[in-house]
Amino acid sequence: MTPAIIASVETMLEKWNGRQGKEIEAYQEFRLLTSEVISRTTFGSSYLEGEKIFAMLDKSTIIVSQNLSKTRIPLISKLWKSADLLESEKLAKEIQDRVMKIVKKREDKVVNGEVNSFGNDFLGLLVNAYHDSDEKNRISLEDLVAECKTFYFAGQETVNSLLAWIVLHLAIHGDWQEKGRREVVDIFGNQNPHLEGIAKLKIMTMIINETLRLYGPKTVLQRTVIREIQLGKLLLPANIDILPLNIGLHRNPHFWGNNVHHFKLERFAEGIAKATNYTAAAFFPFGLGPRSCVGMTFAMIETKIALSMILQRYTITLSPAYVHSPILILTRQPQNGIQVILEPIDSNA
Numbered sequence: 001m002t003p004a005i006i007a008s009v010e011t012m013l014e015k016w017n018g019r020q021g022k023e024i025e026a027y028q029e030f031r032l033l034t035s036e037v038i039s040r041t042t043f044g045s046s047y048l049e050g051e052k053i054f055a056m057l058d059k060s061t062i063i064v065s066q067n068l069s070k071t072r073i074p075l076i077s078k079l080w081k082s083a084d085l086l087e088s089e090k091l092a093k094e095i096q097d098r099v100m101k102i103v104k105k106r107e108d109k110v111v112n113g114e115v116n117s118f119g120n121d122f123l124g125l126l127v128n129a130y131h132d133s134d135e136k137n138r139i140s141l142e143d144l145v146a147e148c149k150t151f152y153f154a155g156q157e158t159v160n161s162l163l164a165w166i167v168l169h170l171a172i173h174g175d176w177q178e179k180g181r182r183e184v185v186d187i188f189g190n191q192n193p194h195l196e197g198i199a200k201l202k203i204m205t206m207i208i209n210e211t212l213r214l215y216g217p218k219t220v221l222q223r224t225v226i227r228e229i230q231l232g233k234l235l236l237p238a239n240i241d242i243l244p245l246n247i248g249l250h251r252n253p254h255f256w257g258n259n260v261h262h263f264k265l266e267r268f269a270e271g272i273a274k275a276t277n278y279t280a281a282a283f284f285p286f287g288l289g290p291r292s293c294v295g296m297t298f299a300m301i302e303t304k305i306a307l308s309m310i311l312q313r314y315t316i317t318l319s320p321a322y323v324h325s326p327i328l329i330l331t332r333q334p335q336n337g338i339q340v341i342l343e344p345i346d347s348n349a
């Protein structure tokens, strides 16, 4: 996993070589990076192979978030479908066809004798489970496609946004950028990051946590109430969906003090438990309980590798073109992008 992430970051950095001192749009840059990382590590393919799937998932996400809070009348929605719903169904079918092509390619390699297994990456494990001879362990085609879609989306867009918001904060808070860089150079010198060193990155962990608190990509969780339950003053009936917002707790002065909206990463200096005064529900950017994010460790490692390699090479300043405008499209994204200027470290010396 680490070599594939490093190779993807190197590709991005090579492209940046010609853009030194010029403005770049970080959100778009990280979009390519995170798409490449998830394609390589999870599906054993390249960004280009998954490009259409990412584009269709993007469209589908916009439709879902626009319709999230609209009321539906069950019988009517069976008889009449809105343009959005029809478009969603068309996209779902196209995504399924594309994913199936990738799956088929993997199966064909085994059938043609090119390789003797479906592979050990995530796609390989899924294809294995789809062909499991034991019916009890076998997954359906629908499940296989749904899992691939989840990983394409959950694995890309989240880290994309997180990296972009971190770069914004580091561009504004030059002192923390410098401290983060010093830590990276102390641990890795000018070598590529490695897992042993990544585990020692204390300041970078604080930077990531404070960004996740203020601008965590996933602000809304989804839960279904399975039986009537009293929640504080509310009596929740069975069979309703609720959307708990972690952002409300992440920005609650009761837990975080009067400077709750400020980027103050000192609060994480002694870890998450201390920062939250041992209240697990005060900080849960990756969700809570048995359905919490399965990609958390992956996301943290990817973020730390990308940031380390950037900080080793560049100082980041905010471009005057930047306009702050976060928007929620299932994840929290910078509507107008994040424009920054990168100066190579050597030329500053």
Ligand code: HEM
Pocket (backbone or CB within 6 Å): 150, 151, 154, 155, 156, 158, 159, 162, 216, 217, 218, 221, 222, 284, 285, 286, 287, 288, 289, 290, 291, 292, 293, 294, 295, 296, 298, 299
């Ligand atoms: C900064 C990065 C990320 C954040 C903030 C994040 C956050 C979340 C959150 C809040 C949930 C819902 C948890 C709940 O309902 O309790 C979730 C679920 C999930 N995430 Fe992530 N995630 C990130 C990165 C990733 C990555 C890189 C992957 C895959 C490689 C991934 C895969 C998943 C999957 C498969 C689920 C669904 C789990 C389930 O339903 O059981 N996530 N994530």
